[in-house]
Amino acid sequence: MNVEKCSFPKGSGVSDDGLTSNKIPVRHFFGTRGTPVGLATHIQLGHIASGPREFPSVVALKQIHSTRVVVIHTHRGLGALEQTEGDALVTNQPETLVVVRTADCVPVLLVEKARGVVGAIHAGWRGAVGGIVAETIRSCVNEFGAKAEHMHLAIGPSIGPCCYEVDEQVINPLRSRYPAWPGVLQETNAGKGVLDLKQLIYHQIRAGGVPDSQIGRVDHCTHCRDDLFFSYRREGQVKGTMYSGIILPAA
Numbered sequence: 001m002n003v004e005k006c007s008f009p010k011g012s013g014v015s016d017d018g019l020t021s022n023k024i025p026v027r028h029f030f031g032t033r034g035t036p037v038g039l040a041t042h043i044q045l046g047h048i049a050s051g052p053r054e055f056p057s058v059v060a061l062k063q064i065h066s067t068r069v070v071v072i073h074t075h076r077g078l079g080a081l082e083q084t085e086g087d088a089l090v091t092n093q094p095e096t097l098v099v100v101r102t103a104d105c106v107p108v109l110l111v112e113k114a115r116g117v118v119g120a121i122h123a124g125w126r127g128a129v130g131g132i133v134a135e136t137i138r139s140c141v142n143e144f145g146a147k148a149e150h151m152h153l154a155i156g157p158s159i160g161p162c163c164y165e166v167d168e169q170v171i172n173p174l175r176s177r178y179p180a181w182p183g184v185l186q187e188t189n190a191g192k193g194v195l196d197l198k199q200l201i202y203h204q205i206r207a208g209g210v211p212d213s214q215i216g217r218v219d220h221c222t223h224c225r226d227d228l229f230f231s232y233r234r235e236g237q238v239k240g241t242m243y244s245g246i247i248l249p250a251a
């Protein structure tokens, strides 16, 4: 693994996330710091494939850095907000926007076109090491008959290895639960290392059976790009979070 300084010049455009280039017919976005923190009326979209608008139903979770996947089987009301705890949402319901909030953690969006399933994942190191990506793929398969080989996933903006030094609190569980850890962690000093969280998630998506050509990533680092993103680590507190979401069109 090479660790390089974030190479995106300030003000450069947002890189492609795979869903757009593969012409997947779902609307989705990765938010920026221009996104309002509240979901009360509608979401102003920072990065969107097909233009801002209001959504009939918005579903979010009380995120707890777990591996819990919440399955939405029925259409919720206008602007429905979950108080349920969990860190991934999957649904086969059209016109239901599933969203996650991040500020350094990785937002991952998923779509399986053939079965009409979408999902959104919030993956920090705890969720990633715990296996939330595999859990989400499994939920889509078990609950909706989706196939991993038909899924497209987009890995959104998050803290990059350029800025993500971790200690034994992260390194020890990573080593014990993820045998391929040398591919995503570069040790620096004793008990310290830099973690490539996006690469860990990419490996887990591949291990879940999704072809490489169907995985995209936005390689912006939330810590480097203070012009675009909130960063918990840079700001030392929660100043704001970015929303990322995906929605199936009306049936």
Ligand SMILES: [Zn+2]
Binding pocket: 006, 159, 160, 161, 162, 163, 221, 222, 223, 224, 225
């Ligand atoms: Zn960085």
